Structure formats: C-alpha cells, structure tokens
Amino acid sequence: xxxxxxxxxxxxxxxxxxxxxxxxxxxxxxxxxxxxxxxxxxxxxxxxxxxxxxxxxxxxxxxxxxxxxxxxxxxxxxxxxxxxxxxxxxxxxxxxxxx
Numbered sequence: 001x002x003x004x005x006x007x008x009x010x011x012x013x014x015x016x017x018x019x020x021x022x023x024x025x026x027x028x029x030x031x032x033x034x035x036x037x038x039x040x041x042x043x044x045x046x047x048x049x050x051x052x053x054x055x056x057x058x059x060x061x062x063x064x065x066x067x068x069x070x071x072x073x074x075x076x077x078x079x080x081x082x083x084x085x086x087x088x089x090x091x092x093x094x095x096x097x098x099x
Contacts, residue, residue: 008057017061019054029055030062031073 009026010018017026024047032038038046043055062069089097 008054026058029058
C-alpha cells in the first residue's frame with residue numbers, strides 16, 4: 001500500500017486540515033476554487049500570504065479527495081443556509097439599528 005503525503009498541509013488535533021501552519025483550512029480554499037471557479041493564480045491573488053506550492057498542494061488534495069470534499073462543501077452550504085433562514089432580522093434592519 002502506498003501512503004501519499006502532502007508536505008505543505010498540516011492535520012490539526014481537531015481533524016481539520018490546514019495549509020502549513022496558517023489559519024487557512026484546505027476546505028475553505030477548495031470551496032473558493034469549486035464555487036467561484038478560481039484558479040490557483042486567482043487563489044494566490046486573493047490570499048497573497050500563501051505560496052504557490054501551498055495552493056497547489058491544497059488543490060492536489062482537493063482533487064485527490066474530490067467526492068468527499070464536494071460533499072463537505074455542500075453540507076457546509078446547507079448548514080449556513082439553515083442559519084440564514086432562521087435569521088428574523090434583515091440586513092437593512094440590522095444596519096438601521098446600528099445607526
């Protein structure tokens with residue numbers, strides 16, 4: 001059996017996979033790539049503190065685990081939508097209250 005490693009990715013104790021020691025989760029960059037169609041170059045423009053090898057490692061992991069990652073991204077989207085639907089105040093109402 002061959003073990004595949006991703007040298008620029010770090011598995012944290014809580015099970016989340018991060019890019020190096022950064023705050024960026026692989027899932028979040030993968031979601032930007034999947035949902036917005038952002039290329040590696042665009043991801044680097046959006047996240048200038050990342051290096052090309054880190055972004056490409058993230059995308060490699062994403063495509064190596066495509067079905068699982070897409071399922072997680074869609075699940076997260078559904079959870080966010082459920083939270084939004086429970087929000088009783090509109091953005092406009094919140095802005096009025098702030099003013």
